[in-house]
Amino acid sequence: MSTGEATTTPVSEAGNPIGFGRMLRKEDARFLRGRGNYIDDINPPGTLHAAILRSPLAHARIVSIDTSAAEAHPKVKAVITGATLETLGLAWMPTLSQDVQAVLATDKVRFQGQEVAFVVAEDRYAARDALELIDVEYEPLDPVMDARRSLDVNAPVIRDDVEGKTDNHIFDWEAGDRALCDEVFARADVVVRQDMLYPRVHPAPMETCGSIASMDKVTGKLTVWTTTQAPHAHRTVYALVAGLPEHKIQIISPDIGGGFGGKVGIYPGYVLVVVGSIVTGKPVKWVEDRSENLMTTAFARDYHMRGEIAATRDGTITGLRVNVIADHGAFNGTAQPTKFPAGFFHIFTGSYDLEAAHCGVTGVYTNKAPGGVAYACSFRVTEAVYLVERMVDLLADELGMDPAELRMKNLIRPEQFPYTTKTGWEYDSGNYPRTLQVALDKAGYPDLLRRRDESRRRWAAAGGTTDQPGAGGEHLLGIGLSFFTEGVGAGPRKHMDILGLGMADGCELRVHPTGKAQLRLSVQTQGQGHETTFAQIVAQELGLPPEDIDVLHGDTDNTPFGLGTYGSRSTPVSGAAAAVVARRVRDKARVIAAAALECSPDDLEWEHGRWYVKGDPEQGKTIQEIALLSHGNLELPEGVEGHLDASVVYDPPNLTYPYGAYICVVDVDPGTGQVKVERFIAVDDCGPRINPMIVEGQVHGGLADGVGMALMQVIAFDNDGNCLSGSFMDYLLPTSLECPSWELDETVTPSPHHPLGCKGVGESATVGSPAAVVNAVIDALEPFGVRHADMPLTPAQVWLAINGRPTRTDIAAS
């Protein structure tokens, strides 16, 4: 169902929509032929290869490092240690969150897999060989692996590099009205509490991270090819870290094999290739292997939450509060806006109208890999949605109400928009009840409830009990709902910056004399299809066929400054910039057309790529004709320059707020704990869809993510500090067999402040789906009285839950 306005989009000679609509992707031509150009496909002449020696221990003092044998290896060109870097002032680098991170460890190692030494050699195998020749003596220290005990008075202090640091505390942050919340809870009929963990997960893009640096000592120019979602931000950080002049740094982000937030940050390996190139005078390449990827580069979540929800007996939600211990690992490396150390977690009131809310977040250090930014959504909306959607289900259980009915009763009503939440967000637009109803109808909700109840009867009739859960081999059906609201498109620069860099995006459009155009973007695709979608935006605004518009991105020397692609911000921010820059060109074209037609610009009207005289449609100029005129000798009005180019910087006035209603149906085998996702219905409202095919593809991928996080994925540790999820044999990702055929639908509620009404969708499904899956499994386990079990709901965890003792999933019992 589409409730958007029906419009007829003209079609180009090549068969593409001149504007919004389904269009096959331009970038596929190279990917399908194996001609993508990813980081490890790039080999500048003379490239040397690097490898990183990593700590086997989570917490230890470094006694000595002997690199002599490695240096004697015939193929080794350089061995770099923390001591080398200290002499250059590069042993520590700033993180994106006002902390520092060791590039190579000098005093201590603080997580398993931490960077200790760096080898540059003639080939990748020799570099690995040389790692074996480095001898490091460690003095082991007790590691801090449990975030909940990191603030114990006797906990070992991880960050003794920080002067005066006597504990593992990073920050306290709160939002909402605590006093009002206390009052609302004190007079509530019903209060439900639940501790829950959103475990540490890793985005695990198919391509790992990597970087190649080439320092030309003659020109002083540093060229860095690197897997980054934010090339311009990286350029500035490189300038700050290495003290290099920013105009001599070129960051090239080539084709990226998936990012999902994991390629926002700057990793020690990225800095080390720069050092390696300076030392050797050659280009130096480093590409991490999968274990390095999973164990050391940006993880996500690790939020230990205590939620409380208050309501009246009739099911009116009145209050929500939550306290969080946020595990940031050994260095605070998240990429949150400076004002918001817990990101946008305070959007945790979700889609509901309530009286009061309060959240408190305490960030702590542990002996785990740093990060905390990655994995759609990077800004902690995922944790927030999971919290509220689990709490609402727990409340429904307590009240004996249907979870759909409870949600419908409490959703923010359409007439309340723009809606200011109790923690200060201004939701731009929405019609939540309609979207939930579309999802319920598509799912056939009443029939699903009947099937679920029937499965319970059959299970009981076959002899199923808590003691004999697998009796008779009958399975149990479960239904789970989730209704999410995201805040994306960071962000208004007055509120949001990273390292002082405001989150606005530049965009440039050049229309060449023959009417072909180039659009230069600051954001960088990792598979989202920007080369297609952004061409469609310009096509929509200028009437040029999208095949006549080339989109340039990922090269800081050839694109304007902007903060990059993450937090679903490309369409909300850069998409808006593209629309505005195209409109500027269109306005200029009007003045030029008027000069050519010898009339006033006010006498002209625009349609389908052409300015024509009102009341005399034969008199007009196409955008292509105007492009040529703008470059020719037509006399232009006073103050109008030639050429048909424009550039803008777009500062979004507000976030956009995409939302959706998801329903998951699971089949649980209570004898084994095996969960199978039988159906998944996802109704998304992200405003108008520029390319529906691409939007649906993004939703598909996010839903698979949600199933993976809910049922399979966790980066776990043992108490000795060993990472237990360092390969794809241990860190399980969903395959084609764990995923159902996704059932999608949409509603369309445009954002009132975005020039195209678009809200962004890249992370919606990842944000919204885990709670639906977990709610479904808990629903299936109702006969056992299970209220909650933490993700991932592996067969073992489900089996433990059935037996009344669901366990911690983040730390192995010792």
Add this chain to the structure above:
Amino acid sequence: MQVTMTVNGDEVTRDIEPRLLLVHFVRDHLGLTGTHWGCDTSNCGTCVLWMDGEPVKSCTVLAAMADGRDIRTVESLEVDGKLDPVQEGFLREHGLQCGFCTPGMLMTARWLLDRNPDPSEHEIRETICGQICRCTGYENIVRAIRWAADHPAGAEAEEMSA
């Protein structure tokens, strides 16, 4: 040591280290970078190519083991400027996003359709279940392979959009 094999129809001979992995041989020694590397442990399947007509995960095959064998990579799918129907299916059904798993998926898809020209959805899912895609949720990959099954000679030559 020296190895000789046929790669995409051409015989190649190279001196290599015995420990060299096939994925690095085709990428670094032959410059065929369409085959990707993703995990080390035979779990992700982005390195799938054909050895003697069977899909193998080339990150866990030594180049030495390919001596005397027939290797085919994604670069061989397009013939005389015409895409293989599986390539066309992935284009038309949006079976790829970042494109990193795509070459391996294409090679497995071609292998499946050569043996089973009319696979069910479940047969397609079972065949690609050893290969991970992080972008598509598999939905459009399944549709893309089905498209290729329904168009064994490809569609009428239509201009690609780019």
